[in-house]
Amino acid sequence: MEDKTIKLTEYGASEAQKPTSGLSLARVIATSHQQYTIVTEQGQFTAQVAGRLINFANGPEDFPTVGDWVEVRLPNNSADAATIERLNDRTTVFLRKAAGRRSAAQLVAANVDWLLLCMALDANFNVRRLERYLAIAAASGARSAIVLTKADKTSQLAEQLSTVAEVSGGADVIVCDATNENGMAELTAFMQPRLTYAFLGSSGVGKTTLINHLLGKQSLATAAVRATDDHGRHTTTARQLVKLPNGSLVIDTPGMRELGLLEANLDSTFSDITELAKKCRFNDCTHQQEPGCAVQQAVADGQLSEARLASYRQLQDEQANNQLRGKERENAKIERMFGGKKQMKAFLKEVRRKRK
Ligand SMILES: Nc1nc2c(ncn2[C@@H]2O[C@H](COP(=O)(O)OP(=O)(O)OP(=O)(O)O)[C@@H](O)[C@H]2O)c(=O)[nH]1
Numbered sequence: 001m002e003d004k005t006i007k008l009t010e011y012g013a014s015e016a017q018k019p020t021s022g023l024s025l026a027r028v029i030a031t032s033h034q035q036y037t038i039v040t041e042q043g044q045f046t047a048q049v050a051g052r053l054i055n056f057a058n059g060p061e062d063f064p065t066v067g068d069w070v071e072v073r074l075p076n077n078s079a080d081a082a083t084i085e086r087l088n089d090r091t092t093v094f095l096r097k098a099a100g101r102r103s104a105a106q107l108v109a110a111n112v113d114w115l116l117l118c119m120a121l122d123a124n125f126n127v128r129r130l131e132r133y134l135a136i137a138a139a140s141g142a143r144s145a146i147v148l149t150k151a152d153k154t155s156q157l158a159e160q161l162s163t164v165a166e167v168s169g170g171a172d173v174i175v176c177d178a179t180n181e182n183g184m185a186e187l188t189a190f191m192q193p194r195l196t197y198a199f200l201g202s203s204g205v206g207k208t209t210l211i212n213h214l215l216g217k218q219s220l221a222t223a224a225v226r227a228t229d230d231h232g233r234h235t236t237t238a239r240q241l242v243k244l245p246n247g248s249l250v251i252d253t254p255g256m257r258e259l260g261l262l263e264a265n266l267d268s269t270f271s272d273i274t275e276l277a278k279k280c281r282f283n284d285c286t287h288q289q290e291p292g293c294a295v296q297q298a299v300a301d302g303q304l305s306e307a308r309l310a311s312y313r314q315l316q317d318e319q320a321n322n323q324l325r326g327k328e329r330e331n332a333k334i335e336r337m338f339g340g341k342k343q344m345k346a347f348l349k350e351v352r353r354k355r356k
C-alpha cells in the first residue's frame with residue numbers, strides 16, 4: 001500500500017506545535033468556497049469548518065485561509081471530510097479589500113515568512129514602485145527580499161542595482177533571467193526548504209514564469225490540480241500553497257500578487273526622510289513651505305531626491321485614506337455583531353445595568 005503519511009515539518013511546522021489531545025495539526029494548502037484542502041501527518045484531506053467556529057466568527061479573519069495552521073478532527077473513514085476545530089495564531093496575515101462591498105476585508109493568505117517583491121528590469125522598472133512595495137511589505141510582519149526579473153532586457157544593470165540599493169534598506173536583492181539556463185541560480189540559492197514565500201508584483205513582471213521554473217517539470221496549472229485531497233475529488237483551485245522540489249513552500253493566490261491594498265510602514269522604508277524630519281523646526285512639518293524644513297533643505301542640497309520625497313508624500317496620503325477605511329471596517333464589524341451602533345449601545349447599557 002502506498003504510504004500517504006506526510007511530515008508536517010516539511011510544511012513549515014515547528015516542533016513546538018502540539019495539537020490539543022484528540023485533534024491533529026494541519027496546514028491549509030488550498031481553499032475554494034467553504035471547502036478546504038489540508039495536509040496532516042496522516043495525509044491530505046478535504047476539510048470543513050466546525051459549526052461552532054462559524055457561530056463565533058466575527059468576520060472573514062476568523063475563517064481559515066491558505067497557509068493557516070489549524071487543528072482538525074480526522075474522519076473515521078478516510079474518504080470523508082475532516083473537521084476544522086481550531087484556528088491557530090498567525091505569524092502574518094494578508095487581507096485585501098474585497099471587490100464591490102465597501103468595507104469588507106478579504107483574507108488572502110497567512111503565515112508567509114518571506115515576501116518576494118518582484119520588479120522587472122525592462123522598461124517597466126520603476127524605483128518609486130519598489131518603494132511602495134517595500135513600505136507595504138514592512139507593515140506585513142513578513143521579511144522581504146527584492147527580486148529583479150528579466151535581466152536579459154536591460155543594458156543598465158549596474159545603474160539599476162545601485163538605484164535599488166539606495167531604497168532597499170539593506171534587503172536582499174536577487175537578479176533573475178528566465179530566458180537563461182543559469183538565470184534562476186540566485187533565486188534557487190536564496191529559497192530555503194520549509195519556509196513559506198509569496199511573490200508580489202505587478203502583472204507581467206514574470207511571477208508565473210519564476211514559479212514554473214522553480215517547480216521544474218510540474219507546472220503551476222498541474223500543481224493546482226494536485227492540491228486536492230487524496231480521494232479523487234478534484235476541486236481545481238487558484239488558491240494554493242505548493243511545495244517546490246527544493247522543499248520551499250510558495251503561496252500563490254489571487255490578490256496575494258497585487259499590492260497597494262494593505263497597510264504600509266513608511267517610517268522604516270523612508271527612514272532617511274524621517275531622520276531628516278527630526279531636524280525640521282516644526283514637529284508637524286509637512287515639508288512643503290515651512291521655514292526651517294530640514295527635508296526641503298536636503299532636496300535643495302541634492303542629498304534627497306525630489307522624486308523620493310514625492311513618493312513618500314503620495315504614500316502618506318494613501319495611508320491616510322486607508323485609515324479612513326479602517327474606520328469603515330470597524331463600523332462593519334459593529335454592524336455584524338450588534339446590527340448597528342444603536343443596538344451596540346443598547347447592548348452595552350444592558351450589560352452595565354445587569355452588573356449593578
Ligand atoms: N525576456 C524575458 N521575458 C520574461 C522573463 N520572465 C518572464 N518573461 C515574460 O514576461 C511575460 C509575463 O510573464 P508572467 O510570468 O506571465 O508574469 P506574471 O507576473 O505572472 O503576470 P500575472 O500572471 O499577470 O501576475 C511572459 O510573456 C513571459 O514569457 C525573463 O526573464 N525575460
Ligand SMILES: [Zn+2]
Nearest residue numbers: 280285287293
Ligand atoms: Zn520639514
